[in-house]
Amino acid sequence: MRLRFPFAMDCGLFTTSYEEDMAILFAPAAKLKVAAIIGCLLLFPLLVGPYYVSVANLMAIAVIGALGLNILVGFTGQISIGHGAFIGVGAYTVGVLTTKLGLSFWAALPLAGLAAAAVGALFGIPSLRLKGLYLAIATLAAQVIIEFTIIHWTSLTGGSAGIVLQPVSLGPYSLANDRVFYYFVLLLVIFAVVFTFNLFRSRVGRAFMAVRDRDIAASVMGINLLRYKVLAFALSSFYAGTAGALLAGYTRVITPENFTIDVSIQYLAMIIIGGLGSVLGSVYGAVFMMLLPIGLRALADFLGTFFPNIEHLLLAMQTALFGLIIILFLIFEPEGLAKLWKDVKNYFRLWPFSY
Amino acid sequence: MFLQLLVTGLVVGSIYALVALGFVLIYKASDCINFAQGEFLLVGAYVALALVVTYQVPFLPAVALTLCFAALLGVLVERLVLRPFIGEPVIAVIMATIGLSSLMRGIIQFIWGTDTRVFPPVFPQTPVQIGEVVVSQVYLWSLGLALLLLIIFALFFKFTITGIVMRAVADDQQAALSMGISVKRVFAITWAIAAVVAAVGGILLGNINGVNSSLAHLGLKVLPVAILGGLDSIPGAVIGGLIIGVLENLAGGYLDPIFGGGVKEVAPFVILVLILLIRPYGLFGKEIIERV
Numbered sequence: 087m088r089l090r091f092p093f094a095m096d097c098g099l100f101t102t103s104y105e106e107d108m109a110i111l112f113a114p115a116a117k118l119k120v121a122a123i124i125g126c127l128l129l130f131p132l133l134v135g136p137y138y139v140s141v142a143n144l145m146a147i148a149v150i151g152a153l154g155l156n157i158l159v160g161f162t163g164q165i166s167i168g169h170g171a172f173i174g175v176g177a178y179t180v181g182v183l184t185t186k187l188g189l190s191f192w193a194a195l196p197l198a199g200l201a202a203a204a205v206g207a208l209f210g211i212p213s214l215r216l217k218g219l220y221l222a223i224a225t226l227a228a229q230v231i232i233e234f235t236i237i238h239w240t241s242l243t244g245g246s247a248g249i250v251l252q253p254v255s256l257g258p259y260s261l262a263n264d265r266v267f268y269y270f271v272l273l274l275v276i277f278a279v280v281f282t283f284n285l286f287r288s289r290v291g292r293a294f295m296a297v298r299d300r301d302i303a304a305s306v307m308g309i310n311l312l313r314y315k316v317l318a319f320a321l322s323s324f325y326a327g328t329a330g331a332l333l334a335g336y337t338r339v340i341t342p343e344n345f346t347i348d349v350s351i352q353y354l355a356m357i358i359i360g361g362l363g364s365v366l367g368s369v370y371g372a373v374f375m376m377l378l379p380i381g382l383r384a385l386a387d388f389l390g391t392f393f394p395n396i397e398h399l400l401l402a403m404q405t406a407l408f409g410l411i412i413i414l415f416l417i418f419e420p421e422g423l424a425k426l427w428k429d430v431k432n433y434f435r436l437w438p439f440s441y
Numbered sequence: 442m443f444l445q446l447l448v449t450g451l452v453v454g455s456i457y458a459l460v461a462l463g464f465v466l467i468y469k470a471s472d473c474i475n476f477a478q479g480e481f482l483l484v485g486a487y488v489a490l491a492l493v494v495t496y497q498v499p500f501l502p503a504v505a506l507t508l509c510f511a512a513l514l515g516v517l518v519e520r521l522v523l524r525p526f527i528g529e530p531v532i533a534v535i536m537a538t539i540g541l542s543s544l545m546r547g548i549i550q551f552i553w554g555t556d557t558r559v560f561p562p563v564f565p566q567t568p569v570q571i572g573e574v575v576v577s578q579v580y581l582w583s584l585g586l587a588l589l590l591l592i593i594f595a596l597f598f599k600f601t602i603t604g605i606v607m608r609a610v611a612d613d614q615q616a617a618l619s620m621g622i623s624v625k626r627v628f629a630i631t632w633a634i635a636a637v638v639a640a641v642g643g644i645l646l647g648n649i650n651g652v653n654s655s656l657a658h659l660g661l662k663v664l665p666v667a668i669l670g671g672l673d674s675i676p677g678a679v680i681g682g683l684i685i686g687v688l689e690n691l692a693g694g695y696l697d698p699i700f701g702g703g704v705k706e707v708a709p710f711v712i713l714v715l716i717l718l719i720r721p722y723g724l725f726g727k728e729i730i731e732r733v
Contacts, residue, residue: 159532347661
C-alpha cells in the first residue's frame with residue numbers, strides 16, 4: 087500500500103492484495119484514529135471522578151446489549167420487544183449460579199450468555215412462521231412470561247426481593263472497584279464491537295442481512311431461514327445475557343424491576359436513535375440513551391436554582407422525552423446518529439464543495 | 442366457584458373485546474398495531490375522572506365530552522405521528538407507536554401523577570344475585586354497554602357509507618384511492634374511533650378498579666384477544682375477548698394457589714404464544730400470513 091499524503095483519511099490509497107482490500111482499518115490515519123480513541127478510553131477513568139466511571143460502566147454494559155439487539159433488529163430484520171427479559175435471564179443465571187451453586191462469576195458469565203441464548207432461541211422459533219408485527223407480539227409475550235417466571239419462582243430468584251451477589255474479584259483485583267471493572271468491561275466491549283464488525287463480513291452475517299432484505303430470495307439462494315433466524319435470536323440473546331451478567335456482577339443487586347418491558351423499549355430506542363443496522367450506531371445510541379437522564383438531571387439542577395419546581399417536571403418528562411425522541415428520529419433520521427455523524431464528516435470532508 | 446369465575450370472565454372479557462376492537466379497527470384500516478392503545482385507555486379514564494371530580498360535571502355529559510376529546514386526540518395522533526409512516530416498513534410503524542406510548546405515558550404521569558384515583562360511585566352499589574353468582578352492578582352495566590357498542594359498530598360497518606368506505610380501504614388501499622376515497626380521511630376516522638373505544642373501555646375499567654397507570658398495561662393484555670380472534674375480524678374481537686376473559690379468570694382462580702398469584706396477568710400471553718404457533722391468523726382472521 088502506498089500513501090501520498092499521510093494525513094488524508096481515504097485518498098491516494100490503493101490496495102495490492104486481497105488482505106489489504108478486506109482490512110477494516112483501511113487508511114493509516116484510520117488506524118491512528120482508532121489507536122487514539124482506545125488510548126483515550128484507557129486513560130478516561132484515571133482522569134475523572136468515580137461517578138463518571140460508574141456511568142461509563144453502565145454505558146459499556148448497555149453497549150453490549152444494544153449491539154446484540156441491533157444484530158437481531160437492524161441486521162436480521164426481526165423485532166424483539168423482549169430484550170429486557172433476555173438481559174434478565176443472563177443476570178439471574180449469574181445470580182442463581184453464584185449464590186445457590188457457589189460457582190465463581192467467571193464460570194457463570196459465559197453460562198449466563200448461553201442460558202439467555204437458549205431462551206432467546208426458544209422464543210425465536212416462532213419466527214419461522216411469523217414476521218414483522220406478529221413476531222413483535224410473540225417477543226412481547228416472551229417478555230411477559232419471563233418476567234412472570236422471575237417474579238413468581240421465588241425459591242430460585244428471590245421473587246421481587248431479588249438476589250444479592252458477592253463481590254467479584256479477578257485475582258488480586260476486586261471488580262467491586264469501579265476502575266478495575268471499567269477496564270474489564272471495556273475489554274469486553276472492544277471485543278464485542280470487533281466481533282460484530284467481523285460477523286457482518288462473514289458468511290453468517292451476510293446471511294442475516296439477506297434474510298432482512300428479501301427472505302424469500304435468501305431462501306431460494308439456499309439460506310436455511312429457520313436456522314439463521316433462530317441463530318440471530320440466539321446470538322442476540324447471548325449478547326443480552328452477557329450484558330445482564332455484567333450488570334449483575336457490577337451492581338450486585340438484581341431485582342425484577344431491572345428487566346421490565348420499559349428496559350426492552352429503552353434498548354429498542356438505543357438502536358433506533360443510534361442507527362438500525364449499524365455497529366457503531368449501537369454504540370452511539372447506547373451512549374446517548376445513558377447520557378440523556380444525566381443530561382436531564384444536570385439541566386434540572388441548573389434550572390432548579392431559578393424555578394424551584396422544574397426539577398420535578400423534567401424528571402417526570404423523562405419517559406415522555408424517550409418516546410418523543412424515538413418518534414422524531416423515526417420521522418426525520420431513520421438511520422440514526424450513525425448517519426448524522428457520517429453526514430457531519432462528509433460535510434467537512436467535501437467542504438467547500440458540499441454538493 | 443366455577444360459575445362465579447365464568448361470569449366475571451365474561452364481563453371482563455366484554456371490556457377486553459371493546460378495547461380489542463380498537464386494535465382491529467386500526468389494523469383493518471392501516472395494517473399496523475397500535476401499541477399505545479393502553480395509553481389511549483388511560484387518557485380516556487383520566488379525562489373523564491378529571492371532568493367528574495375536579496370540574497363537577499355530571500357523569501353522562503362528562504363521558505360525552507371525554508369521547509369528543511378522545512376523537513380529537515385520535516385524529517391529532519394520526520396526523521402528527523402516524524402519517525409520515527405511510528408506506529414505511531412495519532418495523533418503523535411499530536416503533537413509532539411504541540414511542541407514542543412512552544410519550545403519552547410520560548405526559549399522563551406528569552399531569553395526573555401515579556396514585557390510584559377512584560371514580561365517585563356512578564353505578565348502584567348493591568350487588569346483584571343471579572342464581573348462586575354474585576355480580577356487582579358496575580360489571581353488568583359494563584357488559585351491557587360493551588355489547589351495545591359492539592353491536593353499534595357492527596351495524597356501522599355493515600350499513601353506513603363511512604363504514605363501507607372503511608372496509609374498502611381495509612381491503613385494498615390503492616383500489617379505494619382510485620375510486621375516489623380519501624384514504625387519509627379514513628385513517629383519521631379510524632384512529633378517532635379507536636381512541637373513542639379505548640376511552641369507553643378506560644372509563645368502564647376505571648369504574649371497576651380505579652384509575653392508575655397500570656391500566657395502560659391492559660392495552661398490551663388485549664393484544665392476545667385481538668390475535669386470538671384474528672387481527673382483522675370484528676366478531677373475532679368479541680369472541681376472542683370473551684374467551685380470553687373467561688380463560689384468564691379460570692386460570693387465575695384455579696392456578697393462583699399453585700403459582701402464588703398473578704397467573705391472570707400471564708395466562709393470556711401463554712395462550713398468545715400457543716395461538717401464534719398453531720394458528721397465527723386467529724379464529725376468524727384472513728389467512729394472509731406469509732410463510733417462508
